[in-house]
Amino acid sequence: MEWKPDKQSDIPIYQQIANYIQKRIAYGEYPPGTILPSERSLAKELEVNRGTVISAYDVLYSNGMVERIKGSGTKVNTNVWGLSRTRIPNWDLYVERGSFLPNLPLFQHLRGEVHEKNIINFASGELAHDLMPYDAFREILSKHEFQQSLGYEHPQGNLSLRDEIVNHLKEYRNIECSSQSVLITSGAQQALHLIIQCLLNHGDAIAYEDPSYAHSLPTFRSAGLKTYKLPIGKNGLNPEDILYLYRKHKIKMVFLNPIFQNPTGTILSLENRKRVLDISQELGIPVVEDDPYSLISFSESTNTSTLKSLDKSGTVLYISSLSKLAASGLRIGWIIGPDNVIQRLADAKQQIDYGHSIFPQWVAAEFLASDSFGKNIIDLKLKLIEKRDVLITSLQEELSHQLEFHIPEGGIHLWCRLLNEDLNEYKLLEESLRNGVAFVPGSLLGSKKGYIRLTFGRVETLLINEGVLRLKKGFENQTNAFS
Numbered sequence: 001m002e003w004k005p006d007k008q009s010d011i012p013i014y015q016q017i018a019n020y021i022q023k024r025i026a027y028g029e030y031p032p033g034t035i036l037p038s039e040r041s042l043a044k045e046l047e048v049n050r051g052t053v054i055s056a057y058d059v060l061y062s063n064g065m066v067e068r069i070k071g072s073g074t075k076v077n078t079n080v081w082g083l084s085r086t087r088i089p090n091w092d093l094y095v096e097r098g099s100f101l102p103n104l105p106l107f108q109h110l111r112g113e114v115h116e117k118n119i120i121n122f123a124s125g126e127l128a129h130d131l132m133p134y135d136a137f138r139e140i141l142s143k144h145e146f147q148q149s150l151g152y153e154h155p156q157g158n159l160s161l162r163d164e165i166v167n168h169l170k171e172y173r174n175i176e177c178s179s180q181s182v183l184i185t186s187g188a189q190q191a192l193h194l195i196i197q198c199l200l201n202h203g204d205a206i207a208y209e210d211p212s213y214a215h216s217l218p219t220f221r222s223a224g225l226k227t228y229k230l231p232i233g234k235n236g237l238n239p240e241d242i243l244y245l246y247r248k249h250k251i252k253m254v255f256l257n258p259i260f261q262n263p264t265g266t267i268l269s270l271e272n273r274k275r276v277l278d279i280s281q282e283l284g285i286p287v288v289e290d291d292p293y294s295l296i297s298f299s300e301s302t303n304t305s306t307l308k309s310l311d312k313s314g315t316v317l318y319i320s321s322l323s324k325l326a327a328s329g330l331r332i333g334w335i336i337g338p339d340n341v342i343q344r345l346a347d348a349k350q351q352i353d354y355g356h357s358i359f360p361q362w363v364a365a366e367f368l369a370s371d372s373f374g375k376n377i378i379d380l381k382l383k384l385i386e387k388r389d390v391l392i393t394s395l396q397e398e399l400s401h402q403l404e405f406h407i408p409e410g411g412i413h414l415w416c417r418l419l420n421e422d423l424n425e426y427k428l429l430e431e432s433l434r435n436g437v438a439f440v441p442g443s444l445l446g447s448k449k450g451y452i453r454l455t456f457g458r459v460e461t462l463l464i465n466e467g468v469l470r471l472k473k474g475f476e477n478q479t480n481a482f483s
Helices: 013-026 039-046 050-062 091-096 105-116 134-143 159-173 187-199 218-222 240-249 270-283 339-353 358-369 371-398 425-434 461-482
Strands: 066-069 073-076 182-185 205-210 226-233 253-256 287-290 316-321 333-336 403-405 413-418 451-455
Touching: 013 050, 039 050, 050 066, 050 073, 105 425, 134 358, 134 371, 159 182, 159 333, 159 358, 182 187, 182 339, 187 218, 187 253, 187 287, 187 316, 187 333, 187 339, 205 240, 226 240, 240 270, 253 270, 270 287, 358 371, 371 403, 371 413, 371 461, 425 451, 425 461
Parallel strands: 205 226, 205 253, 253 287, 287 316
Antiparallel strands: 066 073, 182 333, 316 333, 403 413, 413 451
C-alpha cells in the first residue's frame, strides 16, 4: 500500500485510515466481500499500532461498510450498497468536502486554548472588558424605549443606524456619503466575505499587505483567488508595488489597512495614500480599505485621513465597524461604496441571513447618536495608551535582549522581531501556552518568520506585567532547549 497516514494532520490516524479504506470501497477498489488486511499486517504496513487499525475497523463497522466474521477476519459488507441495517454517515468525509475552508489549525488551537484555560491573551484582536462602554449601553437600555419593528429589516440595514453612520463618518472621518451607499454587516469580517464572494471570480488575482491579518483568512482560498503580497516596511507599503503586480499578474482588487496596520502598527504616509488612489484611478482597480483603527490615534499631530476621505473618484470600498471602538460582540460593521455595489452585496447578505438583527442595530444607532460615543473615544485612547506604555516598559525591562519593536502611535497591536534567529516562533508559542500566555506567531500573518504580534488592547491592564513574565519564562525555556 503506497498510501500512508499523515502523522502531522489534526485528523486522528485511525480516522484517516477509516476514511482511506471507505474511499477505496466507494471507488470499487474493494468490492463487496473483499477480505481486508488483518489488523496486525495493516498496522505493520502503515507503521502504526495495531490498536489504531482496530479503531479504524470499528469506525467502518459502525458505518456498516464492513462485517466481522469469526475466523475469517474483516471483509467488505456483501450488501454494502443495499444495507438493510442503519448506516451512520461518515461525517469526517463530509467535513473535508465543501468549498468553504476552515481556519488554519493553529488558529483553531489558539482559540481553544484561550477560551478553555486561564490564559493571558495577547493573541486576540479584540478589546479587553475594561475598554468596553458598559455604562453607556446600560443607560441606553434603561432610558431609551425600544419602538422598532420586530420584522425583517431593510436589506441594507436599519435606516436610523445608516443615517447615524453617515453622520458619524462625516464628523469623525471626513467621509461624505448617503444612507443609500451604506450596508450594515456582521462586523468587518462579513463585509470582506461579501466583497470577495460577490465581486470576484474564481482565479482572479488580488493583492494584500504582507504581513497582514488578511493572510490568515481562508476566505481568499475558499473563493479560489490568486493572492499576491505587498511588502510592508516601516512606513507601510510602496505604492509602486501595486503597479508591478498589475503589470505582471493583472490583479483585480487591492485589500489595504493603511492606518495603524494590523499587525505592524505602521501608517501609510499621506503622500503614499494619495499615490495609491492615483494608481487605482489610473488602472481602474478597486481598493478595499479596512479601517478599524483610524479613530484610535494617540497623537493629535498624526494624519489619519482614510483613503475613502481622499477618494474623489469612487474607487474605494470602505469597511469599518464598532468592534475596535466599542464591543466586538455587537457585530456591527459597514461597507461604504457605489449604490450598485451596495445593492449587489445587500442582496447577497439577505440570502445569507435575511438581514441583521434589529436589537444590536438599535443599540448601535443610539450609541452613535449619544454624547457617550465621543467621550468613549477619548477614554478608549487614554486607556490604550496606558496599556501600550505598560507593555512597552515591561518588555524593555524583561525582554529587551529578546525582542525589538516599533512603538505604534495608534491601534492595538505591537509587532515584535525576535533577536535570536534560532528561536522558533511556533515552539515559543507552545512553551508560552504552557506558561499561561498567548500571542500570534508572525508567520501566521505573512511570509516573514521571526516575529510575534502582541495585542495590548486585549489584556486587562493589571495583567500585562504578569503576561510579560510568563512570556519571559517561555523564552527562557525555549533558549535552554538549545543548550
